[in-house]
Amino acid sequence: MKRCSARLGLVLLVLALLGLAGCQATPTATPQPEPSAVPPTPTAVVRQAGQLLLATTTSTADSGLLSYLLPDFEAKYNVKVNVVAVGSGQAMEIGKKGDADVLLVHARAAEDQFVADGFGIKRDDVMYNDFLILGPAADPAGIKGMKDAAAAFAKIAEAKAPFASRGDNSGTHVKEKDIWKKANITPSGDWYLSLGQGMGETLTVAKEKGAYTLSDRGTYLSRKDNLGLEVLVEGDAALFNPYGVIAVNPAKWPQVNAELANQFVEWLLSVETQEKIAAYKHASGLPLFFPNSEAWRAAHK
Amino acid sequence: MGDLFRGAIQALRLILALDPQVLSILGLTLRVTGIALLFSTLIGVPLGGLFALRRFVGKRVVIAFLYTGMGLPPVVVGLFVYLLLSRSGPLGYLGWLFTPRAMIVSQVIISLPLVVGFTMASVMGVDPDLRRQLASLGATSWQATWAILKEARTGVIVSIVAGFGSIISEVGAVMLVGGNIEGYTRTLTTAIVLETRKGSFDLAIALGIILLALSFVANVAMLSLQGKRLGE
């Protein structure tokens, strides 16, 4: 009986020590923010000084762009950027609830609404990439090489060929819905699979089922090697995917790290960062994103 | 099956190379689950003993809630904790959302009913006359309760094992309230979801194997606490 109590005590002690270690542990970079020239807002205590919470989409995070870009910002301002990657819908919801400091998403209509509702100060163009219509090599609907995305969708619907949809109100899904609307079709039926999942999972399902799907170029390039799907339609302007950055409105949520968020926006839109974005190449050697900020456009007129 | 084999090899490689990312993920997983389990045990075992040994008003209703709690879907717990800790929520001022603390809170909520429920059941299985016997030997109420809990030792350990199992493998809640932030709130389970989503099945399987190994080692450790009693 004594031995058992001793062992139990030892286990609890170890757990307690782990716990204490956990309480002391800070995220991998330990920033000490420099005193800023602007006095902090008197009433608001910033949630975690020296940290910026960026809510973005899974496809943006998975593309690797942020791991490539963010260290520059972190080093320059001596802060840590915590990235929460979820679907566009969820990212905007996080912004509306004030749980993030800045958003980087690609769902234009929703972004404009976000700002109009007062949750964000303003929306700025950052970059764009494009979407691709992918499908099995066999191409049962015969859409390969078409230049009109809506028309291609119409042919898929007509052939009742299987189509895998994100179904999760993400930027990709919103874009897909726009194209269906343009083709005047409400997709339904056994052939239309609404998955409610991220891009990666959707691609996997499409591969398994030999289905068509809409994917962003970034995820496609990342998965290209083992994908089993081919690019069938690309280049239509309707397939362009613009990204926007929005700082969450401190008037609505005083605890957001407003100053740092604005610095982030400024940095992201700067010509220097934009050139870095253009230089980001996928392993295949092809660029993933195209810079599109106002500053960059002005410099490259 | 090739995936599985490749995954196993990669798992070994990652561990032997002490890959820093994997170590960080492993460390966080251990911290979050360890602390959550500690709280669940410290609160849950005495509570389970209490439920087993005492009568009180509304006991039936409380037990009904307890049973429901034992089957809570983790992602629902995550959603609830999210809304609680969100800046727009009642406890937003704590600033715990998207930090390990939020993850610990949800894991405590998930595992606590299991610890309470199984402890309660095993204490109820102890001879009811034992309490009288201990009292006649001069035990105070607390001393008797402690001795009874030790009698129910095997069941209590199982309750902790059940609590551990419920949270080490859980992904919905920690994903929601932790945000899967690299180097900060990324655990083994959320990392597996991420890698699967990105199509890196090998790495996902490797992480899965590490998770299983971790779980196995922890359970062996808890088995040793049960001592010789199991063999009898």
Add this chain to the structure above:
Amino acid sequence: MNSPVYELRDVVKLYGQREVLHLGHLVIPHGEITCVVGPNGAGKSSLLRLLNFLESPTSGQITFDGRPLNGKVPLSLRRRVTMVFQRPILLSASVRDNVAYGLKLRGEKEVEARVSQVLDLVGLSQFARASVKTLSGGEAQRVALARAIVIEPEVLLLDEPTANLDPYNGSLIEKIVAELNRERGIAIAVVTHSVFQAKRLAHQVAFLLGGREIEVAPAEQFFSTPANPRTAAFVRGEMVY
């Protein structure tokens, strides 16, 4: 010692509506073995539970060592009395740990030595480290007795201690109890349904029937010249109502 260990006056015990004890006057003297006899359901065990302070009377007065008890009995008093039950309920541990339990509760020192000594007394020294699960019924009951003796109580209560035991263990326990009283002068109360056991052990006998004391007398008088005819009938082994 002037006052008796226990004095019970007009003690009534109800379980719900059921009256299990209704005693006029009962005295348990120091330094003697009192046997409480009577048929099943006479209230013997209920009486013992009152003496052990496990329960309190519904009405009436119990005086312990000259001190009247009201309300909750303080721990210090509770720990001067202990009881051996009919069924030994031991903790899942070694014999040694079980016997040491009462001492550990009280935070006493020199546990090892005292435990060894008492294990010697009950003849279980060779089982000191054994798990209690390996013991026979008689051996287990001896462990229960040992753990009661080792804490050196002022009063030892035994509720049908040998009812479930084989003759060997039964007589062994009787011997230990008698010796305990002789050598240490502990007051002992034994509930038994065996008239023969009472004859062997008792200095004083209390005969309970339907919760009431029918006769309380020194042993010799109780068995040879009982005052109450029902006592005589009981002693003869007849059914008594």
